[in-house]
Amino acid sequence: MRSIYKNYIGGRWIAAASGETFENRNPADQRDLIGLFPDSAAEDIDAAARAARRALSSWRLIPAPKRGEIIFKAGEILKRRKEEIARAMTREMGKILKETRGDVQEGIDTAFYAGGEGRRLFGETTPAELPDKFAMSVRAPVGVCGLITPWNFPLAIPTWKLFPALLCGNTVILKPAEDTPHTAVLFFEVLEEAGVPTGVVNLVHGAGEIAGAALVNHPEVKLISFTGSSEVGREIAASCGKNLKRVALEMGGKNAQIVLEDADLDLAVEGALWGAFGTTGQRCTATSRLIVHRDVKQRVTDALVARAEKIVVGSGLDESTEMGPLIHEAAREKVHGYVKIGKDEGARLLTGGSLYEEEKWINGWFYRPTIFDGVAPSMRIAQEEIFGPVLSIIEVKNFEEAIEVLNGTRYGLSSSIYTRDVARAFRSMRDIEAGITYINGPTIGAEVHLPFGGVKDTGNGHREAGTTVYDIFTEWKSVYVDYSGKLQKAQIDNAE
Numbered sequence: 001m002r003s004i005y006k007n008y009i010g011g012r013w014i015a016a017a018s019g020e021t022f023e024n025r026n027p028a029d030q031r032d033l034i035g036l037f038p039d040s041a042a043e044d045i046d047a048a049a050r051a052a053r054r055a056l057s058s059w060r061l062i063p064a065p066k067r068g069e070i071i072f073k074a075g076e077i078l079k080r081r082k083e084e085i086a087r088a089m090t091r092e093m094g095k096i097l098k099e100t101r102g103d104v105q106e107g108i109d110t111a112f113y114a115g116g117e118g119r120r121l122f123g124e125t126t127p128a129e130l131p132d133k134f135a136m137s138v139r140a141p142v143g144v145c146g147l148i149t150p151w152n153f154p155l156a157i158p159t160w161k162l163f164p165a166l167l168c169g170n171t172v173i174l175k176p177a178e179d180t181p182h183t184a185v186l187f188f189e190v191l192e193e194a195g196v197p198t199g200v201v202n203l204v205h206g207a208g209e210i211a212g213a214a215l216v217n218h219p220e221v222k223l224i225s226f227t228g229s230s231e232v233g234r235e236i237a238a239s240c241g242k243n244l245k246r247v248a249l250e251m252g253g254k255n256a257q258i259v260l261e262d263a264d265l266d267l268a269v270e271g272a273l274w275g276a277f278g279t280t281g282q283r284c285t286a287t288s289r290l291i292v293h294r295d296v297k298q299r300v301t302d303a304l305v306a307r308a309e310k311i312v313v314g315s316g317l318d319e320s321t322e323m324g325p326l327i328h329e330a331a332r333e334k335v336h337g338y339v340k341i342g343k344d345e346g347a348r349l350l351t352g353g354s355l356y357e358e359e360k361w362i363n364g365w366f367y368r369p370t371i372f373d374g375v376a377p378s379m380r381i382a383q384e385e386i387f388g389p390v391l392s393i394i395e396v397k398n399f400e401e402a403i404e405v406l407n408g409t410r411y412g413l414s415s416s417i418y419t420r421d422v423a424r425a426f427r428s429m430r431d432i433e434a435g436i437t438y439i440n441g442p443t444i445g446a447e448v449h450l451p452f453g454g455v456k457d458t459g460n461g462h463r464e465a466g467t468t469v470y471d472i473f474t475e476w477k478s479v480y481v482d483y484s485g486k487l488q489k490a491q492i493d494n495a496e
């Protein structure tokens with residue numbers, strides 16, 4: 001029997017108005033059809049926007065601690081359903097169970113953090129410059145928010161956006177990636193069970209070019225929060241710019257790990273393997289460049305290659321698997337294309353660089369863990385986001401060159417340095433151009449109570465997670481209370 005899934009609009013599970021659907025298949029085994037999902041268009045987005053607009057008037061008046069309690073409850077339900085959601089997620093997007101459990105955990109952490117924020121959501125009180133006058137700033141919701149999320153963290157990233165948006169009193173429409181609609185459905189079941197009122201959260205499936213674009217352009221939608229490629233982010237920003245719509249973007253990365261000559265090399269190799277091949281390299285925080293001091297380069301390279309060749313590749317549902325498939329055929333073609341580009345540019349392919357031909361892997365989008373050596377910083381494989389299990393090793397002669405190479409791309413999301421020298425560690429914290437820097441840790445593994453995001457082409461100045469996400473989802477209002485009983489003129493009555 002084929003499973004047919006729905007949109008969630010105004011508290012009801014409904015098909016796309018057109019009745020159209022799209023298929024969702026397991027990337028580790030294309031024969032496995034997960035289900036059919038609504039291929040939505042502008043009219044579905046419009047219905048969701050109207051439902052979200054209607055719900056806004058009452059939701060924004062519910063006290064923030066109360067909204068927080070509902071979010072906290074969603075966190076508890078996620079905890080109860082963690083294993084089931086993790087399994088569905090692995091089947092849907094391929095990463096191994098250990099990682100999909102981590103993905104759900106990131107959603108649980110975000111729920112509990114946001115729940116607590118319901119009793120904070122601080123503004124400021126400050127002295128007024130005139131007598132018998134009181135001044136403060138308070139936060140107000142922005143309105144209906146459109147959330148567009150990627151497939152690589154199909155639960156965590158929607159929660160990063162949706163829970164803070166709700167906590168701040170907004171109502172939302174989520175348009176999840178076409179590759180991970182099932183996880184989004186499970187998430188909305190959780191929200192429904194937690195008691196989120198009708199119309200406060202709406203889910204519309206479909207293609208970015210159609211449903212996503214309709215969401216971005218809908219006049220009732222006051223804010224767009226997007227995580228995905230820099231190319232799409234740029235287009236979204238342009239559309240939002242035309243309408244003066246608030247837009248928060250989290251986009252690409254070309255993250256590097258530096259290994260200095262004084263580093264704990266075993267630790268550095270462990271970190272690089274996890275950073276480069278975790279999630280099959282499909283994290284925006286993935287390590288795709290390893291910048292190594294020439295004195296230790298050979299040892300680091302040999303250890304990495306030996307370890308990479310032992311990585312167990314297969315279905316993420318098998319507990320012994322260490323790396324799953326790529327998300328779809330186009331992603332694998334892109335990765336394979338970059339391997340060819342790397343070879344043509346003159347980089348040395350040390351391991352991987354090919355598909356599997358054997359029966360075990362033939363039905364999925366698997367690719368071998370791949371390492372290039374002799375990579376020059378200007379090569380395309382050292383500059384462009386590949387989003388796959390490909391690591392480029394760049395040799396440098398000293399710390400200064402390492403920082404220069406690390407900073408020499410258009411992106412600036414995550415970064416890492418392995419060294420035992422505290423002075424160089426602190427210099428790198430200061431000089432690396434990135435939103436996230438790890439000292440003696442890999443480029444992946446951000447925690448939800450710190451700001452997440454990047455500089456340069458990675459973002460547009462916003463940060464998700466931490467306390468900073470609450471600045472995305474609120475408008476500031478400054479309030480002055482004059483209890484002097486007379487007209488007091490600021491900058492005039494009290495001036496010399």
Ligand code: UN1
Pocket residue numbers: 106152153282283284285286443444445446447
């Ligand atoms: C992403 O790749 O888009 O820091 C998010 C990390 C995860 C989040 C990654 N906590 O790798």
